[in-house]
Amino acid sequence: MATLRDLLDAAAAGVFPPADGGTTVVAQPSPRDAGVLSFTAHSVIVTDEDPEWVRETLRGTDCDALAATLNPRFLTALLDRTGRRAETVDAVLVAAPLPGVPPLALREIEDAAHPRIAYARGRRDDVRAWTAEDGVLVLGRGVAGRLEVSVEVAEGARRRGLGRLLVTAARQLATEPLWAQIAPGNARSMRAFQAAGYRPVGAEALLLPPRDGARGRPGQRKMPVCPSE
Incomplete structure (x- = not known):
């Protein structure tokens, strides 16, 4: 199977x-x-x-x-x-690695206190992060060990194509398919990833482990899942 x-x-x-x-x-x-x-x-x-x-x-x-x-x-x-616990329902995109040198200067960092890096470390393994002027790029191994990317662009630097450059750079740092999860309503990110060659392949809702280790009881609830028309 x-x-x-x-x-x-x-x-x-x-x-x-x-x-x-x-x-x-x-x-x-x-x-x-x-x-x-x-x-x-x-x-x-x-x-x-x-x-x-x-x-x-x-x-x-x-x-x-x-x-x-x-x-x-x-x-x-x-x-x-x-x-x-619930995550959001995200669009899922994937892109192949790209040859060449990243289109902007990157500096690898290990700032565990950075919110984007801290968020990634809570959900991924082997997290690495780079900064560029007004931007952050993070790679890590997420669902089933797939390589996942996330980026952050400073508010004052938006609408200048930096997001597209960062996610293009991610493809040049990768040596295997690179995955992205994007909230469907985040049209700006969707456009940036697609402009950089990432293609939509589906959607997903990830379920986070319970904070206290609690579990539901098998058979605890049996309910209609959708309302009748």
């Missing part, structure tokens, strides 16, 4: 799950990584919970099967079941 990393590597190469309206349940690659990934007409649910519970819960919905796994009510049921 394919692992989550198998599915991600295939998607990075342009090979996606079948667009059949189905749902695939895969085991968590680590205790940290859980959530829902949605590709075109196919979802992947990453959890160590009973796959039959997932399928039963989805079968009990009145939702369009193509949207049910990212519907807030299903995500709430999954959160209740696992005791996890």
Whole structure:
């Protein structure tokens, strides 16, 4: 059976799950990584919970099967079941590495107090960060060990193309496919990443581990996941 990393590597190469309206349940690659990934007409649910519970819960919905796994009510049921906390639903983009020298001067830093770096270290492993004038670039290994990028641009330096230069530089620092998670409403970032050659491949909702180690109880809630029309 394919692992989550198998599915991600295939998607990075342009090979996606079948667009059949189905749902695939895969085991968590680590205790940290859980959530829902949605590709075109196919979802992947990453959890160590009973796959039959997932399928039963989805079968009990009145939702369009193509949207049910990212519907807030299903995500709430999954959160209740696992005791996890919600992240946002993000658009997911990927880009191949680029040859050449980054298009702007970068200086690697190890400032653990920087908010962007601290945020990345809470969600990724092997985090590295670089600064440029008015910008920060961070790389780290996130979901299933994939290489992920995030950037930050100073407010006064926006609308000058610095974000596009930073995410282009990230591709030149990478030696493997590079992934980005972007809130769909962040149109400025979406434009910058796409202008730098990143292509949308799907959406995902990551579920953070509980702060206190608490878990939901199996069978604790059985609720309709979507409202009736």
